[in-house]
Amino acid sequence: MTAESLKTRIGELAPPMRLMMTPGPSSIDPRVYRALSAPVVGHIDPWFKTCMDETQILLRQVFQTENRITMPLSASGSGGIEASVLNTLEEGDEAIICVNGYFSERMYEIATRTPAKIVKVEAPYGKAVDAEDVRKAGAGRKIKVVGLAHGETSSGVVTALDPFRKVADEFGALLIVDTVASLAAEPLDVDKQRLDIVFSGSQKALSAPPGMSPITIGAHAEEVLKSRKKKVQSWYFDLTTAMNYWGKDRLYHHTPPISLIYALREAMRLTMEEGLEVRWERHRVNQLALIAGIEAMGLELLVKKPKERLVTVTPVMIPAGVDDVKYRNQLLDEFNIEIAGGIGPLKGKIWRLGLMGYCAQKANVLLLLAAMEKVMVDQGGRVEAGAGVAAAIRSYAGIEAEVVTSRA
């Protein structure tokens, strides 16, 4: 260290207040920030045990389940993938992982690190995997697990789960579902849809800070975990021992991120105060307006089938002649708005516009469209003045008129 660097004074932490219209993390409600700054207590403090009970009650409501094993893992969403896959698969097992993007590919990658035999069933980025392809791939095999992403964030695709439940039933297999990008935004009912293992992430449509992965394990999956021949390779993600802490005994397992649990609890409380169905509809209405605006600006969407469009992430093809990074930087510098670029094979080809949780609001959609137009014009793109905002306003008006008519 030089004498000069030793003298350097680090100023008070002062991050900018961005509007995070990305595929996560999303902007956070001020009430969640308040929860985050509440006093830290010990992880076995009697008060905190009540806070844990409340967190689990809310988690069951958000997932719509009565599953005993329902808890937030002290990990980001990838920890949810790791826990689901490592706990279910061992030597001699076979699994099918559906891959239609970067994050479902991650589930495949993690699964291939177990001693089980893994079959990949693919669809191109921008499309959902066909459950029929899974049926064909599993024919004549003893498939123990079928895994897929409900919402594939890299390509903005939502996959209807019921056909996969049906195929998994035919195999007698567990269904593992990644809802990192869809929980609290897309319709989901863990118990009704009989989903065996479902995990999510705190930083997307729940609008809590990143760092927690809510997970729920159905009774059938719990039986499978109990009948394992060998211990789970991962100590940290062994769900049965983690439940010593999140179960009735509340025995120490690891020191959990107390403040993140506060924030998740508050974010879920706000979710349930709004109501799941109202929240799903809010996401749908705002995405429809965003899409109307984007199309009116002459931009093209990656996901062609409206039914396969994930409400939280709208991928837009970058028009020829516009520089991906320069465009996103101007949005950030001039408007404080963050959008995301593409990842994996879609890097440099798409922008991903996020409407997640607290961010999915009319004012944000209209601001984003106006800002996108301004930056497009500045950077040599061609857009009809005001077309995007006008189309979005018409979309909102049309939906509001529909609601009035249906109530009349």
Ligand SMILES: Cc1ncc(COP(=O)(O)O)c(C=O)c1O
């Ligand atoms: C669908 C999906 N699964 C898993 C992950 C991984 O989550 P994390 O980055 O929180 O580890 C993400 C992250 O964006 C995701 O979108």
